[in-house]
Amino acid sequence: MFRILKQSFRTGVVTEAVPAHDDAELERLGIEVRRHIDARFGGSLAIRQVDAGSCNGCELEIHALNNPFYDVERFGIHFVASPRHADLLLVTGPVSRHMETALRRTWRATPSPKFVIAAGTCACDGGEIGVSYASCGALENVIPVDVKIPGCPPAPIDLLKGLLGAFQIDP
Amino acid sequence: MSRFDWLSEFLARLDHDRPIPRQADADVLAPARRLDLAAEDWGAAGRIAAAMGLRHAGVWADPLGDRPSESPQESGSEIEGSAIRVQACLERDGDYLILQTLVLQTRPVLDSHTPLFPGVDRLERHARDLTGVRFHGHPDERRWTRHQAWSTDDFPLRTDFPIEGRSTRRTPADVDYPFARIQGSGVYEIPVGPVHAGIIEPGHFRFQAAGEDVLSLEERLGYVHRGIEKLAVGRDPQGLMRLAARVSGDSTVAYAWAAAQAMERAAGCAPPPRAMSLRALLAERERIANHLGDIGAICNDVGFAFAHVQCARLREQWQRRSAALFGHRLMMDTLLPGGVAHDLSETDFRELRLDHAALQKAIAPLFDIIDDHPSLDDRLIGTGILAQADARALGCTGYVGKASGLAFDVRRDSPYAPYDQVRVEVPEETAGDVAARVRVRMKEVRASLWMLDRLLDALPEGEIAAPFPSPQQGAMGLGLIEGWRGEILCVVRFAAEGRIARYFPRDPSWFTWPALERLIHGNIVPDFPVCNKSVNGSYAGVDL
Numbered sequence: 184m185f186r187i188l189k190q191s192f193r194t195g196v197v198t199e200a201v202p203a204h205d206d207a208e209l210e211r212l213g214i215e216v217r218r219h220i221d222a223r224f225g226g227s228l229a230i231r232q233v234d235a236g237s238c239n240g241c242e243l244e245i246h247a248l249n250n251p252f253y254d255v256e257r258f259g260i261h262f263v264a265s266p267r268h269a270d271l272l273l274v275t276g277p278v279s280r281h282m283e284t285a286l287r288r289t290w291r292a293t294p295s296p297k298f299v300i301a302a303g304t305c306a307c308d309g310g311e312i313g314v315s316y317a318s319c320g321a322l323e324n325v326i327p328v329d330v331k332i333p334g335c336p337p338a339p340i341d342l343l344k345g346l347l348g349a350f351q352i353d354p
Numbered sequence: 355m356s357r358f359d360w361l362s363e364f365l366a367r368l369d370h371d372r373p374i375p376r377q378a379d380a381d382v383l384a385p386a387r388r389l390d391l392a393a394e395d396w397g398a399a400g401r402i403a404a405a406m407g408l409r410h411a412g413v414w415a416d417p418l419g420d421r422p423s424e425s426p427q428e429s430g431s432e433i434e435g436s437a438i439r440v441q442a443c444l445e446r447d448g449d450y451l452i453l454q455t456l457v458l459q460t461r462p463v464l465d466s467h468t469p470l471f472p473g474v475d476r477l478e479r480h481a482r483d484l485t486g487v488r489f490h491g492h493p494d495e496r497r498w499t500r501h502q503a504w505s506t507d508d509f510p511l512r513t514d515f516p517i518e519g520r521s522t523r524r525t526p527a528d529v530d531y532p533f534a535r536i537q538g539s540g541v542y543e544i545p546v547g548p549v550h551a552g553i554i555e556p557g558h559f560r561f562q563a564a565g566e567d568v569l570s571l572e573e574r575l576g577y578v579h580r581g582i583e584k585l586a587v588g589r590d591p592q593g594l595m596r597l598a599a600r601v602s603g604d605s606t607v608a609y610a611w612a613a614a615q616a617m618e619r620a621a622g623c624a625p626p627p628r629a630m631s632l633r634a635l636l637a638e639r640e641r642i643a644n645h646l647g648d649i650g651a652i653c654n655d656v657g658f659a660f661a662h663v664q665c666a667r668l669r670e671q672w673q674r675r676s677a678a679l680f681g682h683r684l685m686m687d688t689l690l691p692g693g694v695a696h697d698l699s700e701t702d703f704r705e706l707r708l709d710h711a712a713l714q715k716a717i718a719p720l721f722d723i724i725d726d727h728p729s730l731d732d733r734l735i736g737t738g739i740l741a742q743a744d745a746r747a748l749g750c751t752g753y754v755g756k757a758s759g760l761a762f763d764v765r766r767d768s769p770y771a772p773y774d775q776v777r778v779e780v781p782e783e784t785a786g787d788v789a790a791r792v793r794v795r796m797k798e799v800r801a802s803l804w805m806l807d808r809l810l811d812a813l814p815e816g817e818i819a820a821p822f823p824s825p826q827q828g829a830m831g832l833g834l835i836e837g838w839r840g841e842i843l844c845v846v847r848f849a850a851e852g853r854i855a856r857y858f859p860r861d862p863s864w865f866t867w868p869a870l871e872r873l874i875h876g877n878i879v880p881d882f883p884v885c886n887k888s889v890n891g892s893y894a895g896v897d898l
Contacts, residue, residue, distance in 0.1 A: 189662055194764035232553045236578045238716055238894045240603025240684055243647070245553050247673070264551035279897075280503035280525040281577045282556055285548050288527075305637050311600050316510055316519025317503055317581030336603065338683055 197251045224270055228260045228346075231269035231293065235286045235325075236318060237276030240336040241303040245273065246340040260346065266292040274326075275336075277305040277312040278319040290326045300330045300345055307331040358449045360406060361387060367402045368395065378451065383832045383845075384619060385768060386443065386450035393455045397439075397465025397491070403444050409749045409762075410471035411443040411450070411843055412860040413478055416487040417459065419513035419626035436513075438462050438487055441472075443843060443860075448767030450834065451784040457487060459512070466492035473748040473865040477895070484511040484583065499576045499897065510584050517584050528574075536562040536569050537588045544879065548577045555893035559882075564877040571871050578897040586857035591617050591691040591822055592855050594846070599686050601859050602895035607640040608837030609859060610689040612844035615770065617691050620831030620846055621823050627814040629693035630771040634809055635706075636685050636694070638802040641838040642713070643672050643684075645795040648890055652792055653724060655884035656733035664720050666767075668713060693819025703810060710806050717803075734789035738885035741786060748872075749865045752840020753798065754889055757783045757790035764836040776808050786873075788888040798838075811873050824852035839863060839892065861895030 185306045232245055248255045249262070263269050276284055290299070301322040304310040309320035319325050332345030365376060372395060378387040379630035391399055403410065416439040444451045457464060466489035466879050468475045478489040479498035497506075503525045504510060511521075535543065548556035558574040561865040582601055586594055598613035599606045611633055618625060625633075650665025673683040679702050680688050681695075688695050698706070724730060740750070745758035755762060761782035765773040781788035781797035825831075825848040833844035840862030849855035870889045877885060 186719065190664065190719050190723065191660065194664065194667070230514070233549055234553075234555050234578070236580055237555070238600045238603035238606075239555055239892065240551050240606065240686065242555065243604060243684065246647070247666075247670060250670045251663055252667070252670045262553060266549075275504070276578065277580060279578050279580050280546065281501040281528070281579055281897075283525045284527040285556065285577070289549050311597055312580045312585065315517050315581045315585065316515070317579050317584070335600075335686065338677075 224259075228271060229263045229269045230260060230271045230273050231263055231266045231289070232273045232275070233266075233289055235274050235276045235282045235284060235306070235322065236279030236312070237303065237305060241275035241306075244336045244339055245275070245302065245342060248337075253339050255341065255343070259269040266290075267294065269293050269297070271300060272326075273300050273302050274322050275302045276305055277309050277314075278325045280317055280319060283319055283325060286325055288335055298329045299326055300332060301328045302332045302342060302345065303337055304333050304335045307333045309334065330341055357601060358387065360408075360446050361449070361451065364402060364406060364408075364451070365389075367406075368399060371395070371398045371402070383452050383830060385834075386452045386832055388452045388454055391453055391555050392456045393457050393464055396453070396455055397467075399453050400467035400470055402444075403467075404470035406446070406661070408444040408446045408451075409746075410467060410474050411445050411749065411841065412864065413440065413442040413467065413474050413481060414845065414858045414860070415440045415481040415487045415511070416847060416856045416858075417509070417512045418456075435460065438485055440464060440481070440487055440651045441845065442467065445512075445768075448762075448764075450832075452832070459486070462487040463490055464488075465490050468492050468494075468833070471747075471749065473750075473868060475868065477860070477864055480554065480898075485509050486512065496532060499579050501531075501576055501579075502526050503579070510581065514882065515584075517581070517587075529616060531574060533560045533572055533574070534570070538564070540564050541569065551853060557893050561879060561882070563879055566880065567879055568874050568879055568882065571874045571882075573867055575752055575867070575893060576897050578894050580894075580898070582604075582898040583856075583858060586700045586854050588849075589854045590852060591854075594857060595689060595691060596687065598844075598857070598859065599689075601898070602892045603684060603686070604644055605640065605837045605839065605842070605861075605892070605895065606684055606686045607636045607688065608835050608842050609844070610687075611637060612833035612835040612837075612842045612859060613846065613857070614689050614691050614833070615823070615835065616831035616833035616844045616846040618822070618831070619824035619833070621691075623692050623822050625693045625820050625822055626817040627771065628697075628816045629818045629820075631809050631813050632696075632698070632773050632818060632835040633689060634776075635806060636680065636688055637837075638806050639672070639676055640685060641802050642799050643669055643676070644838045646672065648887065649792055649795055649799075651726065652734070652788065652884055652887050653730065653885050656728070656730065658730055661720065661724050661730075668716055668720075672709075672713065675705070679705065692818055692822035693817070695819075696810070697818045703813075707807065707810060710803055714800075714803055716800060717796075721799075724792065725796065731789070732793060732883070733881075734787075735787060737788045738873045738877055738888060739785070739787045740869050742784070744872045745770055745786070745869060748869050750840070750869050751865070752836075752838070752862050752864075753791050753794045754862075754866045754869055755840065756781055757794045758786035759784045762841070764834050764841050768834060770834070772809065772812075776805055778805070788884055789887040837862065839866070839895075859895070859898070861892050863891035863896050867891045867896065 314320035456538035483500040544561040547558040556577040646669040650662040706709040742759040766778040843860040849858040
């Protein structure tokens with residue numbers, strides 16, 4: 184117990200100790216996101232992440248949104264386990280044909296008003312994979328997309344910027 | 355002990371089975387030996403390999419199309435029309451043997467190796483779904499990689515199959531896949547996926563349970579099949595590097611290295627020593643980043659958030675340094691055929707050293723806690739035990755094998771530059787439980803950190819890339835890299851004008867996914883996430 188307390192105490196709160204420009208940008212984006220989330224979703228945005236055919240690179244960076252440097256939960260953004268609890272689908276990967284129906288069903292299971300973000304170059308335009316016998320390519324070939332966040336994979340800070348974009352458009 | 359001291363016995367036993375002249379050639383797929391077999395010897399070769407305790411490192415098929423085979427002395431020289439070349443890889447003591455045979459595309463039947471090597475079950479089914487090779491005596495007739503995107507008589511990797519496919523209609527869900535069911539009083543079924551509850555890749559798990567106890571687990575993967583192998587066909591070497599870097603994004607460096615190594619061996623290209631050291635630097639950084647993330651996630655799965663947050667913090671710092679020095683947080687696209695993309699300046703090296711020292715200091719108290727904490731011990735020790743016999747039967751490598759007493763590591767046992775110049779510590783545990791896999795990963799982080807500094811100490815001067823010559827038509831190359839999950843195997847065959855004719859990467863997860871089905875026995879359903887995370891098989895790496 185003492186070891187844990189000592190380690191936590193010595194580590195401190197890294198959320199505020201990020202490099203200056205990162206910090207400023209993050210705070211600005213975060214606060215802006217917060218305003219939009221407050222206006223539309225009563226202070227809480229529930230995200231369901233769906234991997235529709237990604238290489239797992241995007242997932243690693245989406246995970247990073249929850250690390251103590253970005254800590255998206257402080258902005259009221261949290262990841263939920265079911266599309267039925269979600270306001271927003273954050274979808275990665277080109278849509279593999281084997282995931283096509285599962286993705287459509289996930290989209291249908293998400294209550295309106297709902298947003299869809301295509302995260303990563305593959306979801307935005309098909310990326311290296313494109314359209315083939317195994318892949319439907321870009322996410323918009325399968326479900327309607329509100330915002331695209333390119334990047335292979337998009338860095339956590341880009342994902343946060345994209346979330347902001349999601350709230351500047353009307354549902 | 356000399357290299358390949360078991361090979362003569364292997365050949366002698368084959369000869370005893372059916373005496374015809376056979377020669378294992380050492381050049382075509384170096385460092386492996388390649389042995390051409392008649393199709394009817396395929397089963398016997400598998401039986402002898404099993405009897406001699408060889409590890410089966412995978413099987414794959416290569417539809418050659420209408421063109422006759424490149425070398426007239428190949429075993430099936432009498433074969434006319436379209437042929438499919440099937441290759442399998444065996445290993446013992448760090449020496450690799452590639453078995454090779456040809457079958458007719460119109461009658462593509464071979465004896466299955468699965469009855470003796472259960473680890474290749476899904477690899478054989480993958481080969482059947484994509485090329486049509488049928489493995490006689492395979493205990494499982496069900497499809498594996500194929501769901502409903504193409505029909506049962508279509509084989510995407512055959513040359514006559516168009517890459518865009520034959521149907522543009524919506525692809526229905528693969529609802530009628532026949533899972534094995536357990537009947538009995540109080541036995542119930544839990545279907546999970548393909549869309550999982552966390553931020554992870556898609557796949558389906560079917561549990562048969564009674565109360566809290568898991569009676570059996572069956573995996574159904576293939577959801578992220580993106581047609582990687584078909585997409586590779588016709589690419590140039592740079593194009594293949596981009597694709598290889600995206601087979602499994604968490605292992606982007608290892609996959610890129612494996613593809614580069616295979617292409618360089620096929621082309622007879624020797625990257626400069628500095629490039630090799632820089633590649634190792636990237637690969638060890640990738641290993642550390644993934645282990646840090648997973649150690650934290652395993653702790654999180656048993657409610658120990660402290661370690662999760664601490665490890666996530668260290669991983670983020672590590673990734674930011676990777677972005678600053680190598681231009682990418684995951685170090686994607688940092689390798690080229692013939693070398694690496696970026697050199698490092700003197701300042702960068704000093705920063706790296708400081709970075710290594712800082713992580714070393716940071717993990718000491720943290721790993722000390724994770725290694726010995728009552729609430730973790732309570733949940734991790736004795737959970738998800740993979741017996742050594744199971745790990746061996748399936749051919750597990752990486753931390754899954756090492757935690758069950760199989761201390762194999764390509765970097766040490768079949769070393770490639772620069773690991774032939776640096777001591778590779780291979781941790782070994784025997785308990786085989788989740789705790790042992792965590793300990794192996796912690797030891798690997800420490801060993802890689804130590805190795806990173808040794809690589810910097812001995813960093814050769816000079817160029818960072820060599821010109822990549824256009825390989826001859828038909829040239830083949832084998833890549834063998836120790837990724838953070840274990841041994842990654844990769845084969846490349848070139849067509850005319852330096853284009854890729856065949857690319858097959860074999861992830862270590864082909865063998866650890868079935869290990870998960872075994873180690874979950876006797877555990878409770880709520881412990882599945884931590885067991886799964888401790889193995890952390892790649893979905894994208896096996897769905898391809």
